Amino acid sequence: MADTLSSQPLPMRLTRLAYIAGILILCITPFLLVFAISFGEKIEGAAWVWGFELDNYKRFFVGADYPNTTSFLYLKFLWYSLYYAMVASILAVATSFPFVWLMTRLSRRAQTCWLIFFLASLTLSEVFVVMGWDILLSNRSGLPALFKETGVTEWLKVTGWLDVLRDWGLASPRNVRFKPTEFATILTMTYLVWPYAVILLYPPLSKINNEVVEAARTMGAGPITVVRTVVLPMVRTPLIGTVMLLFVFLLGAYVTIAVFAAPDKHTLSISVYEAVRGATLNAPFGSAQAVILLIAATIVLVLGRVALGNDEGTK
Amino acid sequence: MGKLISRIFMGTMALWIALPILVVCAAALNGGRTMFFPPEDPTLQRFVEFFVTEEIWIRSLQNSLIIAFGSASLAVLAAWPIAYWLWRKADRFSKLLAGLASMPFALPPIIFGVGLVFFWGFSGSLGEIWSGIVSHAALFIALPLTTLSIGLQSLDRSHLDAAATMGATESTAFRTVILPQMLPFTASGFFFAVVLSFNEFIVVFFVSASAYSTVTVQIFNSLRNGFTPTMAVGAITFISASILIFSLIARFGNLPQLLGADKSK
Structure with missing residues (x-):
C-alpha cells in the first residue's frame, strides 16, 4: 500500500485517504459510540452525560436498586433473546437441510427457479412476514376462525385435546389461541431465517x-443412509456455521417479538429500543444492553468456532 | 416411491414459505377496512388507495425508492475500490478494510441502528433523509463487495496479460478489459442492495426519528392500530419487485454462481 501511495500525485493520495477515512468513520464509529455511551449517566428530566461508571451494567445484572433489592428482569430479557434465537435457528437448519439436499440434485434450471423463489422470500421484510403470520394466527380471522368454522374446535373439545392444548398455553376455554405464545414467536422466527438457511447451505x-x-x-x-453417513459428515462445518449466522441474525429480531411474544417474555431488542428511542428514554442504559447483546453474540460465535476447530483437529 | 416422497416434502416446504405471502396477497382484496382471510367483498380499491389517493402511502413509497436506489448506488461506488484492492493486492490492509466495511451487515442490525442514532444525533442530521441513505449504504456495502469479489476472482488473467503485453496501462486495462466483464456483477450487487434496503426495517426505524417514513416503517406504525388491507398492497408491490429483480439477475448474471455453487456444473 505504501509504495503505491508515494508513487501517486498528491490529490489522488488525498482522495484515497479521505475515502478510507469515510468508510471507517461510517462503519466503525457507530459501534464505538454505543460502547462509549454505555458508560455514561442518565440525568433525570434531561438527556445524559458522558461518564465512566459501571452503573448501567450493574443495573443489567442485578437491578438498579441493588443491594437493597435485586431484579433479574434484564437477564430474563437476555435469556429470551438467546433462547428464541437458538431454538429457531436450529429448527430452520434441521428442516432446510433435507430440502436443500433434494434441491441441489435437480437440474440447473430448476435450481435457479427455486433460488429466485427463496431470494424473493428472503428479502421479504420482517414486517411483511409478521403481517402474514398475524393474519394466519390471529383469533378473529386466521386458523382459530378456520378451526371453528370447520368444526375442528368442537372435535378438539370432544376428544379432550383442547385441554391438552390449554396446558401448553395454545388454547383458551373456547378455542385454540396462538397470540401471544412462544409457539407463534418461534414459528415466525424460524420462518424468517428459513430462506437464509437455504441460501447458506446451497x-x-x-x-x-x-x-x-x-x-x-x-x-x-x-438414500437416507447415504445422506446420514456420506453427506452429513461432509457438511458438518457449514451446518454449524449456518446455525451460528442465523442465531446472530435472530438476536436482532424486533417486530416478531413485539407482535407475538407476551410482554413478560420480551427480548433485549425490545428493551433496547424502548431505552434509546421509546418510552423509557435512557440512552446509556440502552447502549449497555446493546453491548451485552453484542458480547453474548460474540461468545456464542467464538464457542462455535472453537467447537468446529476441535472437530477439524480430531479428523 | 422415494421420488414421490421427496416431491411431497419439497412441495410442503414451498407451501409453508408461500403461505403467509399468499395470505397477505389475498387480504389486499378485502372490500372492508379490516383484514380478513379469505377476503370479504373482493375489490381492487386498495390498490388505487396505495398508489393514487392516500398521500401517506405515496410519500412512504417515494421515500423507500429514494433510499433504496440512493443507498445502493452509494454502496456500489464505495465497494468498488475495496474489492479492486482486495483483488489486486490481497494485503493485510485491504483485507482489514473489507472486514471492517462488512461489520454493519454481519452484526445484529439493532446495534448498528442504536449507534447510528448517536452518530447522526451528534452531527445534527438525525431524521434527514440523506442520513438515512448513507446509513443504508454503510449497512449494505457488504453486498456489492461480495458480488464484485466473486466477479473479479472469476476474471480470466490471460486477458489482462494480453492487455499488458500490448502496452495497456493499468487504467486502460481497467476500462477496456475489467469493467465490461464486471458489469453483471456490479448490477447484481446493486440490485441485491436495492432489494434489501427496500425491505429493511429496524435501521430506518431508528434513524428516521419519526421525521419521515418508508413503507416498512409506515406498516409497522399502522400495525399498532390493527392491519388494514391497504398495507397488504405494499407487501404485494415489494414481493413482485423482488421477484422481478432476482429474475433479472438470474437472466443477465449467473445466479447459482453468485450464490456460490460449483461453476463447472
Whole structure:
C-alpha cells in the first residue's frame, strides 16, 4: 500500500485517504459510540452525560436498586433473546437441510427457479412476514376462525385435546389461541431465517458430486443412509456455521417479538429500543444492553468456532 | 416411491414459505377496512388507495425508492475500490478494510441502528433523509463487495496479460478489459442492495426519528392500530419487485454462481 501511495500525485493520495477515512468513520464509529455511551449517566428530566461508571451494567445484572433489592428482569430479557434465537435457528437448519439436499440434485434450471423463489422470500421484510403470520394466527380471522368454522374446535373439545392444548398455553376455554405464545414467536422466527438457511447451505451441498452418492448407492446404501453417513459428515462445518449466522441474525429480531411474544417474555431488542428511542428514554442504559447483546453474540460465535476447530483437529 | 416422497416434502416446504405471502396477497382484496382471510367483498380499491389517493402511502413509497436506489448506488461506488484492492493486492490492509466495511451487515442490525442514532444525533442530521441513505449504504456495502469479489476472482488473467503485453496501462486495462466483464456483477450487487434496503426495517426505524417514513416503517406504525388491507398492497408491490429483480439477475448474471455453487456444473 505504501509504495503505491508515494508513487501517486498528491490529490489522488488525498482522495484515497479521505475515502478510507469515510468508510471507517461510517462503519466503525457507530459501534464505538454505543460502547462509549454505555458508560455514561442518565440525568433525570434531561438527556445524559458522558461518564465512566459501571452503573448501567450493574443495573443489567442485578437491578438498579441493588443491594437493597435485586431484579433479574434484564437477564430474563437476555435469556429470551438467546433462547428464541437458538431454538429457531436450529429448527430452520434441521428442516432446510433435507430440502436443500433434494434441491441441489435437480437440474440447473430448476435450481435457479427455486433460488429466485427463496431470494424473493428472503428479502421479504420482517414486517411483511409478521403481517402474514398475524393474519394466519390471529383469533378473529386466521386458523382459530378456520378451526371453528370447520368444526375442528368442537372435535378438539370432544376428544379432550383442547385441554391438552390449554396446558401448553395454545388454547383458551373456547378455542385454540396462538397470540401471544412462544409457539407463534418461534414459528415466525424460524420462518424468517428459513430462506437464509437455504441460501447458506446451497453452496456446500451443491458442490457434493453425484458420483459420491452413486458410489455409496451401488454399495447398497439406501438414500437416507447415504445422506446420514456420506453427506452429513461432509457438511458438518457449514451446518454449524449456518446455525451460528442465523442465531446472530435472530438476536436482532424486533417486530416478531413485539407482535407475538407476551410482554413478560420480551427480548433485549425490545428493551433496547424502548431505552434509546421509546418510552423509557435512557440512552446509556440502552447502549449497555446493546453491548451485552453484542458480547453474548460474540461468545456464542467464538464457542462455535472453537467447537468446529476441535472437530477439524480430531479428523 | 422415494421420488414421490421427496416431491411431497419439497412441495410442503414451498407451501409453508408461500403461505403467509399468499395470505397477505389475498387480504389486499378485502372490500372492508379490516383484514380478513379469505377476503370479504373482493375489490381492487386498495390498490388505487396505495398508489393514487392516500398521500401517506405515496410519500412512504417515494421515500423507500429514494433510499433504496440512493443507498445502493452509494454502496456500489464505495465497494468498488475495496474489492479492486482486495483483488489486486490481497494485503493485510485491504483485507482489514473489507472486514471492517462488512461489520454493519454481519452484526445484529439493532446495534448498528442504536449507534447510528448517536452518530447522526451528534452531527445534527438525525431524521434527514440523506442520513438515512448513507446509513443504508454503510449497512449494505457488504453486498456489492461480495458480488464484485466473486466477479473479479472469476476474471480470466490471460486477458489482462494480453492487455499488458500490448502496452495497456493499468487504467486502460481497467476500462477496456475489467469493467465490461464486471458489469453483471456490479448490477447484481446493486440490485441485491436495492432489494434489501427496500425491505429493511429496524435501521430506518431508528434513524428516521419519526421525521419521515418508508413503507416498512409506515406498516409497522399502522400495525399498532390493527392491519388494514391497504398495507397488504405494499407487501404485494415489494414481493413482485423482488421477484422481478432476482429474475433479472438470474437472466443477465449467473445466479447459482453468485450464490456460490460449483461453476463447472
